[in-house]
Amino acid sequence: MFDAQDKTATCPVHAPSDHPAIPKAKTGVLIANLGTPDHYSYWPMRRYLNEFLSDRRVIDYSPWLWQPLLQLVILSKRPFTSGEAYKSIWNEDKGESPLMTITRDQTEKLAKVLQDKHGDEIVVDFCMRYGNPSTKSKVRKMTEAGCTRILFFPLYPHYAGATSATANDQFFRALMEETWQPSARTVEPYFENxxxxxxxxxxxxxxxxxxxxxxxxxxxxxxxxxxxxxxxxxxxxxxxxxxxxxxxxxxxxxxxxxxxxxxxxxxxxxxxxxxxxxxxxxxxxxxxxxxxxxxxxxxxxxxxxxxxxxxxxxxxxxxxxxxxxxxIPCLNDDDAHIKALSEIIETNLQGWVG
Missing domain, CATH: 3.40.50.1400 (Rossmann fold)
Incomplete structure (x- = not known):
């Protein structure tokens, strides 16, 4: 959604000439969804399901009991059945799941709405809790682009520990690895908006x-x-x-x-x-x-x-x-949905952008 290599990066005023160039400060909006396997074949499905079903927010049984069952039984069979299900809906033209296609389309529309109003002060991108693009990779990309603030928006209207909370957990874990950690906000559930x-x-x-x-x-x-x-x-x-x-x-x-x-x-x-x-x-x-x-x-x-x-x-x-x-399809990138999401984002950006 944006170029991490900021061409406007400059050396700070009064800094020595060999000081590293620093990008212009920006505000990032990071959209997050559940995730998707990279392909419906066995090994991509197994990697995706292993990450998903190993999350203690999703399955909170003791790892001593759950992991042997998961690794030896469930992940030897379920990638085949889940893979067939994904194959039946796969976007073959783009080589990805519909969730990936739709989330990208939503992000592009939201970026246009926000950037038309705020210009290059705002950068908008998306990540997945499980699979790719990972939350960690997109947080790193945003900090490298000069985002000193990040609004993290899990696209779940309703709060649940296994959705909103685990997405936020992953975002905070990504922030822990940043040398220059941006300020951060998370968007609350919007089930009654x-x-x-x-x-x-x-x-x-x-x-x-x-x-x-x-x-x-x-x-x-x-x-x-x-x-x-x-x-x-x-x-x-x-x-x-x-x-x-x-x-x-x-x-x-x-x-x-x-x-x-x-x-x-x-x-x-x-x-x-x-x-x-x-x-x-x-x-x-x-x-x-x-x-x-x-x-x-x-x-x-x-x-x-x-x-x-x-x-x-x-x-x-x-x-x-x-x-x-x-x-009746999900709201996807319908204009009324984009309007609702952009209004929620604007509310949560108050005090950060003009």
């Missing part, structure tokens, strides 16, 4: 207007987490419920037209319920022939939406007797 809710509502209205027949109910599916995390104080479940309520109120609907579910269950524990894959089947069994599904917790379409929702969950609905399944 009015412009974000408006963008969600517009995406629903557009999808319903274009549908041949109006869906009977909207299933708002969020990524799941173990029930235990909720009881330990993670606010994710409550924030998801509030997003659904605010969306319902903005659309002017009642409770019969919208419902909240959770997807992507992993492991033997009880997770947040109801499970999306089971609930859509139940809706079909109850006589609902047409449903829509959206995933507001994801800022960009990815494996959990393009493959899990639009293939596995759709199949569950249709096998139970459902007929019309409408998937």
């Amino acid at each position: 009015p412009t974000y809710i408006e963008a969600l509502a517009q995406s629903v209205e557009k999808a319903y207007a274009e549908a041949e027949e109006k869906p009977e109910i909207l299933v708002v599916s969020y990524h799941g987490m173990p029930q235990r995390y909720l009881k330990q104080g993670d606010p994710y479940h409550c924030q998801c419920q509030k997003t659904t309520r605010l969306l319902k109120e903005r659309l002017g609907w009642d409770d019969t037209q919208i419902t909240t579910t959770f997807q992507s269950v992993f492991g033997p524990e009880e997770w947040l319920r109801p499970y999306t894959v089971e609930h859509v089947a139940k809706l079909a069994e109850e006589g609902k022939k047409r449903i829509a599904v959206m995933a507001p917790a994801f800022s960009a379409d990815c494996i959990e939406t393009l493959e899990e929702i639009n293939e596995e969950i759709k199949e569950s609905f249709e096998e139970a007797g459902g007929e019309e399944f409408l998937y």
Whole structure:
């Protein structure tokens, strides 16, 4: 998104002639998303899954118990099945996952909005918590470009230890390795931001207007987490419920037209319920022939939406007797989404830029 080799770097005033040139001070905006494997073949998938599933924020079991199971059993099989899932959605033209393509597009649009207003005072880039481009590499690139301040923005509307917190952890670890450490801020969750809710509502209205027949109910599916995390104080479940309520109120609907579910269950524990894959089947069994599904917790379409929702969950609905399944895409680089994200960034930059 920007050139790390700043051509305007100069020697400080009154410094000796052999003093290293220092770039003009800038403010960096670093967008962060979950991550993606470099390819869907076995070894790139294994490296990506190993990094992801070794994160104690994601799987908090004792490493003495978890790592042997992960290394000897799970990572000998799962890269094949996950690789097939990624292959089914892979952007072959660009040689990357849709998440990578969409995050880059979002970043380029945000950079234009911010740089049109602030000029070269702002540099905008993106990183991934797992895989490439790494958080560490992008923090280093920003400091080399002269960023004395960095606003770190995990693109998760809802806070969860396994998403927002681990992204922030990685950012802080990267800062620890910088000789000249920039000032830093992180963006708080934006699950109730009015412009974000408006963008969600517009995406629903557009999808319903274009549908041949109006869906009977909207299933708002969020990524799941173990029930235990909720009881330990993670606010994710409550924030998801509030997003659904605010969306319902903005659309002017009642409770019969919208419902909240959770997807992507992993492991033997009880997770947040109801499970999306089971609930859509139940809706079909109850006589609902047409449903829509959206995933507001994801800022960009990815494996959990393009493959899990639009293939596995759709199949569950249709096998139970459902007929019309409408998937409403994530906000991605839609203009209303970029407006919401840029407004959130501007709010968090107050006091740093004019």
